Amino acid sequence: MVEKLILVLNCGSSSVKFSIINPTKKITYLNGVVETINSVTSIYVYNLINQKKIFKRFDKIKKYKKLISMIFDTLDNEYKNYLEKIIGIGHRVVHGGKYLKKSMIINSDVISKINKSSIFAPLHNPFHLLAIQVSFSRFEKLKNNNVAVFDTSFHQTIPKESFLYAIPYYFYRDYYIRRYGAHGINHFYVMKRSALLLNKSVRLLNVISCHLGSGSSITAIVKGESVDTSMGLTPLEGLAMGTRCGDIDPSIIFYMINKLKMSVQEVEKILTSNSGVLGVSTITSDFRELEEKYSIHKKSKLAIDLFCRRVSKYIGGYSVLMNGQLDALIFTGGVGENSSFIRKKIVDKLSLLGFFIDLQKNLNKSKKDKFIHFQDSIPILVILANENQVIAQETYDLVNKL
DSSP states (O other): OOOOEEEEEEEOSSEEEEEEEETTTTEEEEEEEEEEETTEEEEEEEETTTOOEEEEEEEOOOOHHHHHHHHHHHHHHHOHHHHTTEEEEEEEESOOTTTOOSOEEOOHHHHHHHHHGGGGOTTTHHHHHHHHHHHHHHOGGGGGGEEEEETTGGGGGOOHHHHOOSSOTHHHHHHOOSOOOSOHHHHHHHHHHHHHHHTOOGGGOEEEEEEOSSSOEEEEEETTEEEEESOOSSTTSSSOOSSOOOSOOTHHHHHHHHTSOOOHHHHHHHHHHSOHHHHHHSSOSOHHHHHHTTTTOHHHHHHHHHHHHHHHHHHHHHHTTSTTOOOEEEEEHHHHHHOHHHHHHHHTTOGGGTOOBOHHHHHOOOSSOEEOBOTTSOOEEEOOOOHHHHHHHHHHHHHTTO
């Protein structure tokens, strides 16, 4: 039997992560990333089968399409044997808007709707569309085997009292202004993974999932379904993030425009690109650097303290949605998986809920899913993000139906 592989493209504003996966065997053959930092573009590929690494640096590549082409060029040159077995390409898409509520084979109609939803994810959806365009041109035989998997899909189960904003109802009825959420692919993955680790049926599982990174969100999951999430109409709402402000008083925007005479474009840039822990610390959006400077730089300390307090408050708030049974707290995402310091600061505020961290388990740096709580605590898990596995499976399932 010919092996069937899926190529996954996970596009951000300045980087593209990619994988080649056999979803039926749940084997990842290779992972990689191409990214531009300052004046340098680099590509890193790691073959998990033979543990071969490829790392190359280039002068800064300004056109996003060339970043995608660099991936295809590298795969074509180094991993042609894998490319010949690819039956589909899965694309992570941040926002499906009101139109796209589940994973779909990409056609002109889907492309149009992803484009219309770009207004809700201007830092993400346009780059997804560029990746789709390049994929179509480079793999013409697979043009009808490209699949969009949406971060908003998992949150379709959120009840109306959670997704509605307290503004005139016609804004929802006529313009579909509502909470859509984000990071749904990974929240779904860690929910399924936690059910296995807890030996509990997904249909009975009540957990709070914390996806913490440069973009951060928290989701309340009851009986295996998302019932509330911190990101809103766009990925700007919720927690303070790397450069995004998260929850603020809307009147701040009026003040900026009316009193400070800023343009709408200036305000948007400040709230999306110059706020969050970058805005508070004044020096960086990198949580690793903030940790290093925590004891010597007051604003770095303030930025982390603010971030952790808000995470703890969301966890506390979502605990009331658990129908009397909270099975676990989950940390995932770059910061959630790697920062024992930030995890401890968050959990230390949650003793009233029955969470107590085990210092030694928390400091364990192994790159594996793990429990980090004391014996008498409600379980606390660290689960490695694996969006690409979900995307590969969704892509495989849809392509196989063609």
